[in-house]
Every structure is written in structure tokens, then in C-alpha cells.
Amino acid sequence: MRLRPAFRGTELGLLVWVALLVALGFAAVVGAETEKLDAASLAVPLAYLSVALALHLFLVARGFRGDQLLLPLALGLTGVGLVLVERLAPAALLVQQLTWTIVGAGAFAAAMLIPRDLTAFARYKYTWAIAGIVLLLSPLLPVIGREINGARIWIGLGDILNFQPAEGVKILLVIFFASYLEENRELLARPPQRLGPFAIPPLVYLVPIVLMWALAMGVMVLQKDLGATLIFFGIFLAMLYLATGRATYPALGLVFFLAGAFVMARLFAHVEARVDIWLHPFAEELRFGPAYQIVQALFALGNAGLLGAGLGGGMPERIPIVWSDFVFAAFTEETGFAGALALLALYLVLVFRGMSIALRAPTPFLQLLAAGLSFTLAFQTLVIVAGNARLIPLTGVTLPFLSYGGSSLVTNFVIVALLLRVSDITRRVRGG
Amino acid sequence: MEIPFQIALWGVRLAFLLVLYLFLIRAFGALWRALRAEGELAARPAAAYLVVQTSYPQGPRVSERLPLRVVSAIGRDAGNDVVINDEAASARHALIEHSDGAWWVADQGSTNGTLLNGARIARRERLRDGDLVEIGRVGMRFEAAR
Numbered sequence: 001m002r003l004r005p006a007f008r009g010t011e012l013g014l015l016v017w018v019a020l021l022v023a024l025g026f027a028a029v030v031g032a033e034t035e036k037l038d039a040a041s042l043a044v045p046l047a048y049l050s051v052a053l054a055l056h057l058f059l060v061a062r063g064f065r066g067d068q069l070l071l072p073l074a075l076g077l078t079g080v081g082l083v084l085v086e087r088l089a090p091a092a093l094l095v096q097q098l099t100w101t102i103v104g105a106g107a108f109a110a111a112m113l114i115p116r117d118l119t120a121f122a123r124y125k126y127t128w129a130i131a132g133i134v135l136l137l138s139p140l141l142p143v144i145g146r147e148i149n150g151a152r153i154w155i156g157l158g159d160i161l162n163f164q165p166a167e168g169v170k171i172l173l174v175i176f177f178a179s180y181l182e183e184n185r186e187l188l189a190r191p192p193q194r195l196g197p198f199a200i201p202p203l204v205y206l207v208p209i210v211l212m213w214a215l216a217m218g219v220m221v222l223q224k225d226l227g228a229t230l231i232f233f234g235i236f237l238a239m240l241y242l243a244t245g246r247a248t249y250p251a252l253g254l255v256f257f258l259a260g261a262f263v264m265a266r267l268f269a270h271v272e273a274r275v276d277i278w279l280h281p282f283a284e285e286l287r288f289g290p291a292y293q294i295v296q297a298l299f300a301l302g303n304a305g306l307l308g309a310g311l312g313g314g315m316p317e318r319i320p321i322v323w324s325d326f327v328f329a330a331f332t333e334e335t336g337f338a339g340a341l342a343l344l345a346l347y348l349v350l351v352f353r354g355m356s357i358a359l360r361a362p363t364p365f366l367q368l369l370a371a372g373l374s375f376t377l378a379f380q381t382l383v384i385v386a387g388n389a390r391l392i393p394l395t396g397v398t399l400p401f402l403s404y405g406g407s408s409l410v411t412n413f414v415i416v417a418l419l420l421r422v423s424d425i426t427r428r429v430r431g432g
Numbered sequence: 433m434e435i436p437f438q439i440a441l442w443g444v445r446l447a448f449l450l451v452l453y454l455f456l457i458r459a460f461g462a463l464w465r466a467l468r469a470e471g472e473l474a475a476r477p478a479a480a481y482l483v484v485q486t487s488y489p490q491g492p493r494v495s496e497r498l499p500l501r502v503v504s505a506i507g508r509d510a511g512n513d514v515v516i517n518d519e520a521a522s523a524r525h526a527l528i529e530h531s532d533g534a535w536w537v538a539d540q541g542s543t544n545g546t547l548l549n550g551a552r553i554a555r556r557e558r559l560r561d562g563d564l565v566e567i568g569r570v571g572m573r574f575e576a577a578r
Contacts, residue, residue: 021451031441067466076459080452346459
């Protein structure tokens, strides 16, 4: 049998630092709140670290020999996320987030085992596409659909267990695109025809772009979910570019998207409002109204300085719903430029590792899968951090691993599991 | 002597930042080592080659040595390890792999088939030094190192 345990020293070494980081974070946050430092603050970190250790031991016991960097990075970021939930959110949410972490760990373990052959995904590509669309539209159904804070993007039963299906759809879309593009990229990568000075691809090749664009715009209209629209379309264009190497596609897609967004902003009040808030947050009628959130976030970022106010020492609670959309602003206010820089560098290492796994993967499907998943993490981080800093209009996407939110956490753990599996396949094929 | 609470709290806060950076540095180090190990692996000489015997005008040069990996995909698509850009070759044509101490060739459901020493193969066949593998209009001699 090949189930020989594998010693994963690098991973274990990095997990020791994760343990220290989470323990110190909780000590500072709870200490600032209760005005004393004691061991009671370490209960939650200990619970979390036992989950982290369980995942490490699961990989060791399975004899898994792939990448050793992604899991500790994901667990480190999730741990900082728990510190921020403790700092920013009502106490009930910490218990929920801890529960979701355990669910996420379970999903990670399941994704490491099922399906046994990862490339089997490629065989059922239209099943994934249809499942993705059904899941995406499910919040529009009566009974299970929910509208929270003006966006109809939730499904749930009863008062608990609200899930955002758009999160899981990201993975299904990446799997679908990877298998679709593996099959059709030769066709799509053919040199475009020339029309005078313009290079245009033959019209049939535009069909998938137009379909995807229509779907994205549909999501924008029906569910008022700007963030998901942006993420889906971004994933699609990036993977199209990765598969074909033709910059025409993303350029064309971007023009489509901007044109669509411009028309939307004219037609729909909620899109127009977002743009107004972005451009003129300090306008008289906005700063205490709809722009209050971003204005407070800008003050938080402005007050950060080099080392910040210290964990537990700032005033991030002045930003409404800070624990979901504005964790980056809150983290920066309390740890300063130094903390924000280290945080972004951690995301960079995570994405870089994902892309390096993609580069080495043995088949186009696995390459596109790993690259698409890594890009998803990178793009989402970019969109929400830039939104926090008012570089682009704010869209409600989560900061991977850090924001409060169960659906996002579970999805991101599955993404990490899939990347680990690609690295494991590569290792078996290429040796090392 | 008791340390004032505020100083202790700031000590913990700064320790958090310090550990954040140490974790980052360790992660960078692990990334660097992983990439270097993978780079060395890629630079290691191949264990076997396909030596081109017959070709077509735009195809690989005759007597060119195409290195094989532990698993090598062969076909017309640019994503293959050995690319044969011939109309008679399928996008994913054949697979050559090293497992259980031997080399094997398997057809991947190609249209025109894979020939081993002149005979079309149905399933995975064992490769021996000097065997002739034909894909499309290209004939290649299998050559194992050592």
C-alpha cells in the first residue's frame, strides 16, 4: 500500500509560527478589551490550533507528499481572521466563525479525497457549468432565497446556515473553463483575421465571451451583486488569456464589461449610487448617509501610521459591518503600514506558490485549474483591498481567509485542497 | 517589580507584528527552497530519449534527440511534452511513462494510431531500447539511458 505516512517538516515548522501569531493576536485583542493579560484569552486559539494540527496530521497520515507551503499560509491568514473577528464582531460571530472553520477543515479533507482522480473533473464539464448556473440563480428561488443588505445572494433554511452560493460557483466555473479551454484553446488561439489595421478573431470565437458577458450582466441585474459579477468575469478573461496567449480577448472583454457597466450605471440606481459614493464620498449629502462606511474606512487607513494603533487600540468599530467588508482597513488601522505590508506579502507568497504549481502541472487541464484558482484568490484580494482604499468602487467581496463569512472560508479551503492535489500529481509525474 | 499594563500590552502587540514578519520570512524561505528544488529537478538530464528517424519537411529534424520525462505526453497540441505538429497526429496522441521499473507507451485514443515496431498498439505496451515508435509521419527510436 502507498499509505506510508510522510514527514512534512516545512509545514510543521511554519505551523509553529502560526500558533505563536494567533496566540499573540488573541492576547493583545482580549488584553486591550479586559485590561489584563491572562491565559483565559488562549481558549479560542487553542481550539483553532487543534483544528490546524488535525489537518496537518491528516496529510501526514495520508502520506501526502505535495506542497508544504499553502496549508500553513491559509491557516495563518485564517488565524489572523479569527483574531479580527474577536476584535471587531459581536461575540456570537466568533463562535460561528470557529464553527465554519471546522466545516472548512472538513471540506478541505473531503476535497483531498474526492474524486480519487482529479482529471475526472474534466470529463463532465457541462455538468459543472449547469450546476454552477443553477447554484448561482438559487437565491432567486422562493423559500430558500434570502435578501440581506440589499443583495439577493443568499440561500438558507431557518435563521442559521446562510450560505452564499456565488462563492462555491467560483470553483465550478474554474473547473468548467479549464476543461472547456483545454479542448478548444487551439481553435481560440488561431491567428485572428485582419480587417484593415484591426485584428479581429472570427465571429464564432466570440460566442463564449458574449455568453459569459450576458451571464455576468444578468447576475448584476437580478442579484445586484457587483462583486460576484466582477470576479466571475475576471476569472473568465484571465483563463482565456492563459489558455490562448492572446491579449485581444481580455482587451475585448474589458471593453464589453466597461460598456455594460456604464449602461448599468445609467439604468440602475444601485449601481449609480456605488459609483457616486466612490467618486464623491465626502459630498455633503453622502458622507453621513450611504458613504459613511467608506468615509470611516478612509479615516481608519489615514490614522494607521507606521505601526498602527496597536491591536485593540484603534477605533475600527466606527465602520459599519467592519468585520465583513472592511477587515483590511481595520487590520491596517491597528497594525499600521508594517502590518498591511506583511499581510499583502503573505497573499503574494500564497498566489505565487499557486502559480508555480500551475506552471509545473503535467496537463493543460491541471495547469489551467491551478492557475485559475490562484488567480481567483489574487483577484479577490485585489478587488476588496483596492475597494477598501477607494482605488475602485467598493464591491462586497470577501478578503480570502480573513473576512468573517462561512461560505467564503469553506470555498477558499477547497481551493487550497485542489491546489495541493495538483502539486501532488505533478510530484508523482515529474518526481521530486 | 510589576510591569505597567500598557507597556506589557504594547509588548504583546509588537511581538505580534514581529511574529507576523518572521512567519512571512519563513514562508519566503520555504517558497525559495521549493522553487530551487523544482528547478534542479527540471534541469536533471532525462533518463530516456526519442531519436527521430524519419520525419516530414516541417517536422523535427532527423536524428534530433527528444528528451522524455517520467511521464511524457506526445501529440499535436502545444501543451504536450513532445510536440509533433503533423496533421496525421492527434492533439493528445500517445503517452510514454516510466513505472514499475520499465518504460511503457500507450495510445491516447488517437485517430491514426500509434505504431510500435510497425504494428498498431491497442493498449499499453512495454518499450525496449531500440524500439521504433511511429506517430503520424514521424518515426522515432526509443533510447533508454544506461
